[in-house]
Structure formats: C-alpha cells, structure tokens
Amino acid sequence: MRRLVDGDYVLVEVTDTGSGMPAEVAERIFEPFFTTKEIGKGTGLGLSMVYGIIKQSNGFIYVDSTPGEGTSFRIFLPRFVPAEAAGQSTEMAAAAAGAAGAKMDLSGTATILLVEDEDNVRAVNSRALTMRGYDVKEAASGVEALEVLEELDGKVDIVVSDVVMPEMDGPTLLREMRKTRPDLKFIFVSGYAEEAFAKNMPEGEKFGFLAKPFSLRELAVAVKTMLNEG
Structure with missing residues (x-):
C-alpha cells in the first residue's frame, strides 16, 4: 500500500459495524478480480476500480478492519485550491474543452x-x-506491449501508454514501435509536464498527451480526438 506523501488533503472516511475482514483478505481487496464471493456473484473489480480512480486523482485509500467489529476506509484526496485571477484563462480553456467533449x-x-x-x-x-x-x-509494461503488438501482427489503431514504467519507458516504447508502425497513433499519459519528456523525442514526432489526474471522459475524448486526426 502506498505511503501518504506530504500535502493538503480532504479526508473522506466510511465506517461500518459489520463482520469485518481478516488480515489476509484486507490486504488483497484492491487487487483486480479478487473476491470472496461465490463464482458468478461478483467480479472483484469494484474496489480495484475505486483504488484506480483514487490513485489516478493523486489520492490515497487505506483500510482498517477487525473481524467481528467492522471496517473503516479512509480516502485522502488532494485539496482543491481555486485558481487565482492570473490562472483563470487556463481554467476557462479547460472548461471550454470539457464542453466540446460533452458534445x-x-x-x-x-x-x-x-x-x-x-x-x-x-x-x-x-x-x-x-x-x-x-x-x-x-x-x-513496454516490453509486454511490444509482444502484444507482434501477436496482433501490428493491427492496433492507437496506443495509450504511461510515460514512467519499469523495464521500458513510454518514449522508448514509441521509438521501438515506430520501427514497424511509423504511422501508429500514440497518446502519452503522465503526471509530469509534457515538456519534461517531449524535448527528448525525435524532432517532428507527433503524439497526444493526457495529464494526470484525468477523468474517464477526458480519456475517451483524448482517444477519439487522436483517432479523428489525419
């Protein structure tokens, strides 16, 4: 479980007085497809999706459970600080982009x-x-992505990739894929500024960029926009 980093957060705490969970269950509840329910009664994706959404928003979630007493979830989300007047133009641009995406x-x-x-x-x-x-x-991972691309015989329309990954980072992955698919559409996802890695890309390289945190709608808009580009 990730350690809480310094910062200003809003805390949301949810507590019940149910049966609680043993430690071996509590430590796995955020894993995709892990469930204690019978086959066909649950996918095990609910809490993993909660974890993913919170992490993607630069937040943190912790669970504290005692068998026979209940369970508490604590969610820490970055505190929103309204932009000053100098930054309102950026905020208005983002709102306009959101309105366009809504249509x-x-x-x-x-x-x-x-x-x-x-x-x-x-x-x-x-x-x-x-x-x-x-x-x-x-x-x-980037290495696995190259294997998948080969298995699909290159039949991929667009790649959406994180920038920082073990084994192979996003920019390296793009360069490797360009060897066989020079026209492949590509979107980078990162919590870092686009300029932080764009300067290390080949001159004239075209790619989309989606800054973390982002909503699922913003992800869909980015994909659709990139696919529609000539």
Missing part, C-alpha cells in the same frame, strides 16, 4: 493497446474504453 460521440470500434503498469488503473481505464465500444488490448 462529442465518444464511442468507437478501434483497437486500442493500453499500456499501464498499475493493474488497478489499467483495469479502470480498460473497462471505461471497452464500454465505449473499443476493442482494448492490455499490457503491463
């Missing part, structure tokens, strides 16, 4: 290769895009 048809049938080393985050984003009609293929 878009965000469904599609393209094949998306989603590359993200955090299982929970990947599960949330994959589910959101699949529900829009996309055929989503997943990879937990």
